[in-house]
Amino acid sequence: MTEIPRQAGRPREEATAPALMDAARRLVRTNGYDKVSITQIIKEAGVSRQSLYRRWPTKADLVLEAFFESASQGAFGDERHPDQGSARQRLLDLLISIFDHIARDGAAMRSLIASAQEDPQFRASFIEKFVLPREEIVTDILQRAVESAELPPQSDVAMLSAMIHGAFWYRMLNDWPLNTAFAKAMVSQIFGS
Amino acid sequence: MTEIPRQAGRPREEATAPALMDAARRLVRTNGYDKVSITQIIKEAGVSRQSLYRRWPTKADLVLEAFFESASQGAFGDERHPDQGSARQRLLDLLISIFDHIARDGAAMRSLIASAQEDPQFRASFIEKFVLPREEIVTDILQRAVESAELPPQSDVAMLSAMIHGAFWYRMLNDWPLNTAFAKAMVSQIFGS
Numbered sequence: 001m002t003e004i005p006r007q008a009g010r011p012r013e014e015a016t017a018p019a020l021m022d023a024a025r026r027l028v029r030t031n032g033y034d035k036v037s038i039t040q041i042i043k044e045a046g047v048s049r050q051s052l053y054r055r056w057p058t059k060a061d062l063v064l065e066a067f068f069e070s071a072s073q074g075a076f077g078d079e080r081h082p083d084q085g086s087a088r089q090r091l092l093d094l095l096i097s098i099f100d101h102i103a104r105d106g107a108a109m110r111s112l113i114a115s116a117q118e119d120p121q122f123r124a125s126f127i128e129k130f131v132l133p134r135e136e137i138v139t140d141i142l143q144r145a146v147e148s149a150e151l152p153p154q155s156d157v158a159m160l161s162a163m164i165h166g167a168f169w170y171r172m173l174n175d176w177p178l179n180t181a182f183a184k185a186m187v188s189q190i191f192g193s
Numbered sequence: 194m195t196e197i198p199r200q201a202g203r204p205r206e207e208a209t210a211p212a213l214m215d216a217a218r219r220l221v222r223t224n225g226y227d228k229v230s231i232t233q234i235i236k237e238a239g240v241s242r243q244s245l246y247r248r249w250p251t252k253a254d255l256v257l258e259a260f261f262e263s264a265s266q267g268a269f270g271d272e273r274h275p276d277q278g279s280a281r282q283r284l285l286d287l288l289i290s291i292f293d294h295i296a297r298d299g300a301a302m303r304s305l306i307a308s309a310q311e312d313p314q315f316r317a318s319f320i321e322k323f324v325l326p327r328e329e330i331v332t333d334i335l336q337r338a339v340e341s342a343e344l345p346p347q348s349d350v351a352m353l354s355a356m357i358h359g360a361f362w363y364r365m366l367n368d369w370p371l372n373t374a375f376a377k378a379m380v381s382q383i384f385g386s
Contacts, residue, residue, distance in 0.1 A: 114307035116366070117306065117366065118225060118307060120368075127367055154385075159378050159379060159382045163379075167359035167360075171359075186356075
């Protein structure tokens with residue numbers, strides 16, 4: 001491959017996407033989604049505006065991919081062995097990894113949820129790219145729990161999923177702690193102690 | 194009582210508090226909490242700045258009392274006969290009245306929750322004046338359900354309360370519908386069908 005001359009200090013082309021996602025995550029964590037501009041992100045990443053728009057049509061698309069990537073790496077959905085272990089254990093592991101993620105990135109998560117309230121277009125993207133994929137992971141675990149008789153046959157899987165996500169959104173939005181004890185208590189309430 | 198001359202178009206002294214709360218509710222419903230100023234509220238209410246500060250030290254105090262009053266009148270806590278009926282029926286009635294309230298005032302509720310994310314001082318007031326009183330109503334119903342054996346003795350009342358409030362916060366913040374069918378499904382999941 002021929003070396004293409006590039007501007008000093010700028011990441012190579014193939015490195016611009018990770019640099020932009022890193023920059024977006026850093027800025028949203030520090031300032032909140034609303035207060036971060038495209039201009040700040042490209043400046044922080046040290047790349048051109050064009051290299052952002054080549055991949056993401058809007059700030060929302062970039063930020064959500066940045067947090068979706070971050071969330072898939074070790075939290076919110078680290079389901080590496082979905083067929084191993086009981087549904088109860090899988091839900092517990094998932095909740096613990098979600099709560100770890102919130103402990104690190106709760107402020108950014110809360111700023112994304114707050115922004116979704118004021119901006120219907122961002123809300124639609126947020127739901128499509130963030131909320132629904134996580135819903136699916138939890139409803140899948142619960143569905144298997146019903147099939148394996150870990151949960152009673154009449155369980156309302158969609159309702160349980162709303163109650164599970166709801167409980168930690170509610171605690172996160174009130175800035176109340178989420179830890180392993182809370183994850184265990186939730187799983188015990190759902191599956192019985 | 195001697196008639197005190199007053200400026201034309203201004204509410205009498207005893208009417209200023211309701212006028213201010215009405216104005217605060219109308220403006221927050223239309224514009225969202227963040228975008229409403231004290232100046233707009235007193236202008237909308239047609240009262241003096243002094244009459245607002247005589248009763249409320251901050252915008253947050255006025256707005257939360259305005260919505261707390263509104264919420265107590267027929268929603269979020271219309272517990273007129275707390276000793277009558279089963280806990281299951283009381284929870285169902287409460288949820289239906291909360292969902293009616295959200296159907297009417299969901300946008301304002303969402304703007305208050307969004308503002309609570311960005312402003313720690315407002316969050317503290319919001320939790321004290323809005324969240325905790327509602328927590329108490331639900332945990333009281335659940336506690337009585339355990340005492341009357343409508344719920345199993347090992348029920349985690351605090352967890353169930355987080356799951357109940359959480360489920361409707363989660364649906365409200367994603368702008369998903371909350372109706373009587375959802376209230377009935379939640380109560381069935383909790384108490385068994």
